[in-house]
Every structure is written in structure tokens, then in C-alpha cells.
Amino acid sequence: MSQIYGLTYRGIKAVKGPLVVMRSVPEASYDEVVRVYSEDGREWLGQVLEVTSDSTVIQILGDTEGLDVSSLVKFTGEPLRLPVSMEILGRVFNGSGVPIDGGPPVRAEERRDINGAPINPTMRDYPDEFVETGISAIDGMLSLVRGQKLPIFSESGLPHNHVATQIARQAIVPGKEERFAIVFAAIGLKHDEVLFFRREFEKFGALSRSVLFLNLANDPVIERITTPRVALTAAEYLAFDQGMDVLVILTDMTNYCEALRELSAAREEVPSRKGYPGYMYSDLASIYERAGRIKGRPGSITMMPILTMPGGDLTHPIPDLTGYITEGQIFLDFDLNNRGIYPPINVLPSLSRLMKDGIGRGKTREDHKEVADQMYSAYKEGTRARELVQIIGEAGLSERERTYLEFAKRFETEFVAQGYKERRPIEETLNIAWRIISLLPETELTRISDRTLEKYHPRRKPPTGGE
């Protein structure tokens, strides 16, 4: 099926890491896909990086071992494309979109440029549908909306994979029938991690509605560049052509950025911060910005990139540039994890930018925003009291500070902490929040209006069922 017409040339002058320099060829066009054949019949996929009147520079996807100057280069005349149709559901592909599950090739409805095209900002639909993940820390404090891109900022050793699968398993839009799919891109992941995701998807019966793109740790580094792009091409097809609500998990974006740096170094480009290329922001944007909703079309792409911050450093270029593009972040915390709190979400540096339009009357509950604001500032106050304890001891605290200390503890153990299999409806999340808020004297509740207090404060209203 890969029978693509094109001319074949000899004339490779140099091979340098993943880059091949060959003589100038009239047919060569910038960004097109080439196939390189060695005399012993091996084949590589590559992409044209630069064309000039005396040379053509090609970047090989994959390992260049065995490639030599006598190899032949065939120009296909088109950029890297992914064949798409509904047949991709339930299938497993490598990072360039070739099936690796032993199944037949996909009968393509269309073959799409994996780079996509920017969505016209006037054609976007603003994401404002609340997604209930059943995780209190997220639903209550960092609400996710459909069409949002909300990354998980994590570190090696933290349970980000569990958080991601729990979200994939539990997420629903309350009161809405949906056609949902998962597109999963493993970028430089270890084999056991991939196995974990597959097993979990299988357990909750999502495998037939998933498309997996796998670039494992021992797969070619260069293919990490194409993995998220082919995955998003598949997601765009499912969302905007087939009207499905697609959750895209990209993990681990740190590996992606490392690959970008490696490639940039091989091209001898001028590096920017920490050796990452100066165009990393634009490059990441070309991936993250493919999330969203489109006017007049039913589907959506909700994106959850996972990245492990090198050294837990939030100011490292990878989380830093990501944070500037994505609509918030879910921050996992080593300290919470060490204290046995799952999910170890530290809400203080976390944020959901689209929360304001996805919550409130008719969406979650009218008191949601005020409750979240109050919890947030009280928890902040509590963590400050905790720092103070380390300096002056608990005995030195004022009454007020002691109350906040208790608040912070119960916030973590009762509100944030929950089971991997536990699914809390938003109503329950908000009720737990009120239970903890009522620890504080009413004069401290400056973020909550009298009307809301009257209606929802447990001490003011008769307790209703359950609690």
C-alpha cells in the first residue's frame, strides 16, 4: 500500500547522526517525506529539512545505523501523512503511524498531513462544558472543561499515570450522552508504563474506543517528534469529522522536548535556554493548540499532556513554556505523595484557566466558585501556619493560626485524598468542602457572600441526607 510514485536518486554526500546530506535534486521540496533504501534492501523514512541549489538535507526518522553514501533516496512529493478512517479505533501504531499490532493496514478514507493546520480563532467554540472527573481536587478546585488542554506537571516517581487513567476512566459530562474515544500517545515511555495504560484501558473496556501510538524508550528518538502529531491527526479526525469527544493523553512531553533538543543540536542550531531550541515555544504550541472545539461541529479534543519536570523545577523551560500555552496545570507534589495522599495534587501552584466558565449555576452548583476561592485562600493560610510551626513550634501559634493548621490537614486528608477507584460526584465534592470550611469562624469567610452562607453553610442550614 505504501506504493508511492516518485523518483529515486543516488548521491548522498554525508551522514551525520539523524541527518543525511545529498546533492541537489530538482524534485526535492521542503518538508516532504523521502524513503531511503540501502543496497542490502533496508528502508528508512525521512523528511526534507532544507533544500538549496547545491544540496538537500534529510532528517531520518529512526536509527541511521547501516545507512551509507551508496543508499538510494526516493522522493514522495508530500509531507508525512496518516491514513485515517473509523478503522483506527482499537488499533496500535508506532510513532510514524504504521500499525504495529500485527493487524492489516488501515483502509484509509483520507490521508492527512500530520502537521495539521491552525484552527481559525473565529471558528473555535469556547470550551465551557464542565467535565466531572470524580476527583475532588480537580472538580472542586481546578475544574476541567471539554476542549481544554490541561497538563499534569509531575516528577519521576509520582503516580501521574494513575491520575491520568483515573480521569480517562471516570470523566463524564453530566447529563450528556456521549461518543467518546481515547487517543493515547506514548513518547519515549518505558515498556511497563505502556503496559499499565493498556491494561487499565482494557479493564474499563475502553480499548476498542482507543487509538494507541507508541514510541517506546528504545524506539528511535526522532520518531518522538512525529508521535504526538500523528496522534493528534487521528484525534482531529475522530473529533471534528466523526463528532466524537476525544481525550488525548500525551506522555511524556519531557521526552518529546529532549528529542527536539537532540535534533536541534544535530542541525547545529543556535541553542536557547538550557540548550533547547529557540523555537520550542512555537513547536509546543503547534501540538497543544490542536485541542479545542469547533463551531458547528459536535466533537471535541480535550488534551492532557503529562510532563515530568526535570528536578521538580517549575521554571525549567519545559514546564515553563508548556504553562504559557496550556490552560492551566495540575501539579503533583512529592511531599503530599510521601505523606500517603493520593492523588498528590497540590492545588496551590495548580490552576484551571477555563474553570470560571464551566462552573456555577446550571453547570455545577451556584456556590462552587466562592467555595473554591475560600478553600484556596484558607489552604494557603494553613500551609503558611505549617511553615511557622517549623520555626516557632505549634505552641507559639495564635488561635487563628491553629485553626488554619487544622484546616490544611483536613483539606489534604478528607478533600484531596481519595481512592484510585473512588468516583465522587460534584455534589459530594462540594459537600465535603463545606464540612471543612465550617472549621473556620464565619468572620474568616471573606470570599463567600452572605446569601451563599445562608443557603449552604452546614451550621445555618439543616443537614441534608447522607452527611
Place this chain on the structure above:
Amino acid sequence: MQRIVGEGEEETAVGRIIQVKGPVVAADRMRGAKIREIVRVGEEELIGEIVRIRGDVAVIQVYEPTSGMRVGEPVKRTGEPLSAELGPGLLGLVLDGLGRPLKRIAEEAGGPFITRGIEVPTLPRDKVWHFVPKASQGDALTPGDVIGTVMEGAIEHKIMVPPGSAGGRAEYVAPEGDYTVEEVVATLSGPGGREDLKMHHRWPVRIPRPFKEKLDPSELLVTGQRVIDTFFPAVKGGAVAIPGGFGTGKTVTLHQVSKWADADVVVYVGCGERGNEMTDLLHTFPKLVDPKTGRPLMERSVLIANTSNMPVPAREASIFIGVTYAEYFRDMGLHVVLTADSTSRWAEALRELSSRLEEIPSERGFPAYLPDFIASFYERAGRVRVLGSNRDEVGSVAIIGAVSPSGGDFNEPVTQHTMRYVGAFWALDKDLAFKRHFPAINWLRSFSKYLEGLRNWWLSETGQDMMEYRDKAMALLQRASSLEEVARVVGEAALSDENRLVLLAAELIKEGFLVQNAYHEVDTFCPPRKQALMLKVFTEFYDRLRPLVDAGVPMSAIQGMKSLGALRRLKFVPPEEFDSALDEAVSRLEAEASSLMAEVRA
């Protein structure tokens, strides 16, 4: 004029591509091409700009993706630098970074994605405008002189002799009637010959539009945001930077300022930012009603949307396009606010292009000319006496630029260089944002050089000596900040009652005044008079209660005063009910204070 042509130096109108490397393309046979000239690149005629010339080779940065381009494809010269199309129809448009209306792009592309090679003019060609002549046949007209006007929404759009014109005597001025932008509305005959003027003209975006003289800015730009208007004010014609790491509320603050600033025209440049955020703006802007005219705010706005995934060179151009639009409206004698979110993305676009051109990098990979570029942008702000022989009008462009320092570190080059060229600096603070203290403008790190001239403004507009309250409030906040440092070490309980009163007073100013809820119906905009009266009460609070502390009233009793809540909630009171609410809150405070005093004396 005689032209000297050397051997093999004949000018050519069409060159040939010899190299394609991402957005950078080189072409030969380009003799005669000028730096910054716009060219059409390749078979698809993509828009490009010449950035470097050596011999007959021109290096071009292309504003659209170059995939599929080959060596040998043609490059056509246009002879014109990157220019903005100016005229009636501009207001209300949503444009991309090159000034193409995004709605038209969607029509041409036939779908939600932006495909390349689309060519659409900025201004609608079929729309007719009702032209009322202001000049007569025989008038001597020079650049800036008004030929006539058309009404565009509530704005009187002046059709002026463009600054590039040689001027001359009007041979013809169109009679009152309906015209499209393509029709001739005046013919001048001058030293340079005859010149037909239409309602629209083009202006090179990188060249500032001329004016008679620059004036001192002395008029407050009312934004209705308390921390800004009172503490770090902007002025009409001023330049402001608003730096902050992600999540510190930069965009919300900018949106607020764009929505509420008392300007005639708002130009918003979304430069390399999030698509969904841009959509939010595109959804909310048309719904906003101008408090002054009762008409949609969109009618007096121009929005430029170059999201982060749109081509990088267009991002670099978008800022200049935006400021050219702003200057055009300024030249009509209007007050314009230009907000740019974010100038860091623009600087990064510059870095990206510089690195593709293999220029030697300076600080953090930015090109050495970064400060010049930043200066050339902010220097286009100003309050000016506009061009025109018969006009004595003043117009202004205020520039408010967001800066997104990498890692939230203000020592990076873009923030540092920007600081040098702006008159006000609204430093957003992560800690405040963590506390959900919005707008998260740090009162200890921000500055405004415009305070000086504004005392009289406040006195005449509100009858209050706002600068005095401001100074008092600042002193209190500063004292509170050093006391907080102490409290962090020894605990609040260890402070003296007098010190704790300072903390309480400062806390009242923070919660009751500085914190402002952009999404609250009333709180989202606070008129200057309300700001002044609120701050007056808050700064008097300390003096009012000091005698209680001295008399031995315990701090816990003061902290428990019921009237504190009413003071804190003053900001939510609509302006028409404000005076009575204020009186009530103050008398409750005084009543409570005297009863506490009586208790301790008894």
C-alpha cells in the same frame, strides 16, 4: 532623474528560489530588491518579507508555512514594504497578524482551519459609506487635513489626506453621498502632479505615522481597576508593561483594561497566545456594552488574533500592524488604547527568526537588537498634536504590553529592556496569585512615573486629594509588609497591639480595596469617585482606631467588630447606592468603636 545601471545590474521583477529552510527562503536574481520589501514566494504566492540582501541574493522570511516549496520556484517583487490598509471598515474587525480578516479567511478556506496562500483585503470592498465632505474645491490641502467624514458606529471617521501625500489644491471633492473605499473622493493637484485620493490608503507598518509634536501626558487613563488607577496609574498616551509568570492573571487584567479604559478606540493584539483564550475574547467582546454610549464595545475595537500556532513571522509583524492602526485613529484626534498580549511572544518570534538567519545571539539567545525593537514599539505611544494645516487637535495612543518572563524571572532580557522604556510597570506576583489576590499587582515592586501630573486631575474630577490617600496607604502597606516578615518568624501573637492594628488596617486595604473581582457585576469597574471615597475611609481607619488600642481595647475585640465586614463589602455596592452605604458603614464603625471604648473605660 538619471539612473546609473552597472553591468549585469538590470533590475528584475521575478527572482528564483535557491534555498528553503523552514520559514526562511533565499532567492537569487533579486537585484533592486529592498530590505523589508514584500514579495510573493513560490507558485502559491505566499507572502514574504526581504530581511537580508547580498549581491543579487535576497533572504526572505515567509509569513506562511513553506512545506512543499522547491528550489527554482519564482519570487515576485511587489516594490512595497509590509503595509497596513487604513480606512473605514476597520472597526469591529478580527484580523490575523498580517491584517487579513479571519472571517473572510474562513470563507475562502471553506473550513475551520487556516490554509495558506489566501489573499483577502483588510477592508470590505463592497460596503458603502455615507461620505460628508469637509473640504471644498480649491482648498489647499496638506497631509492630515480632513477631506470629509463617514460615521462608523458611534465614531466619526475622518477621511484625511494621507501622510505620504505631496498635498496640493483640491481639484475635486466628492459631494455628499454613498461611496465604497475604492472610489475617489478627492483629487489634488500639486507640485508632484495630480493625485487621486480614496477613502483608504496604505501605510508601512514599521514606520511611525507623523504628527506635529509630542505632548506631555497628564490625563489619567481611567481603567476602573482600583490598584491601577490609584496606585500605579496609566495615562492617555502612556506606555505600560505588565509582566507576570503564567497563572498570575496577566490576560484577565489586560482584558479588563481593554474593556473598561476610557478610550475612544481599543486595539487588542493577541500575539502568540492561546487559541481558546482568544476565542473567549472574541465571544465576550461583542457582548460588552460601552458604558458611555450604550453601544457594543466591538464597534470601536480592532482585534488582532495571532495565536501561538499561527506562523511565527506573522507574529512578529502583528504588533506593528496593531500600532499602525492605533496611530491612524490617533490621527483623527481620538484616544486609543493598544493592548498587546504578549510582547514576550513577539520577542521570541524575533529570536526564532534571528536564529534561523544564523545571526550571532546576545543575552539568552535574543538578538543584540532586541532593545531597539522594544523601544521602537513603546516609543510609538504618546499624546500628540495631530497633523493637518487647519487642525488643532490632540490624539493619543497608550500602549499596554504584557510580558511573560520565562520562569517568572523578571531579570530576563525582555522584562529588563521593557522596564527602561515604559512609564508604568504593573508587576504581577505569583504569591498574590496563589492567594487568589487579583489583580495580583505587587504594590511594592510596581511603579508609575505618571503620578506627578495627576494630583490635579483627581482634585478636579473627584474633589478628593487622592495622592495624599495614596501616600498614606502606601506607607501603611509598606509597614505591614515588614511587620509580616517579623510575624513570619515570631508569629502574629508576639506582635504589639499597635503593630497588629497596622496589619489589620493594611489587610482592610488589601481585601477591601486592592482585591477586585473582574467577574463581579459591580466590582468589575470602580469609578474614580468611588475609589477615592473608599480609600479615604480605609486610610482613616488606622487613625480612628488607634486611640482604642492605646486605651487598652484588646485586638481580638477590634478584629471581631461587625462593621469590618460592611467596610470590606463596600466594593460590591453599586455606585448609586454607594454614598448611603458608605455613611452607614462609617457610622456603624464609629458606634462600635465608641462602645468598645466605653467598655474598657468602665
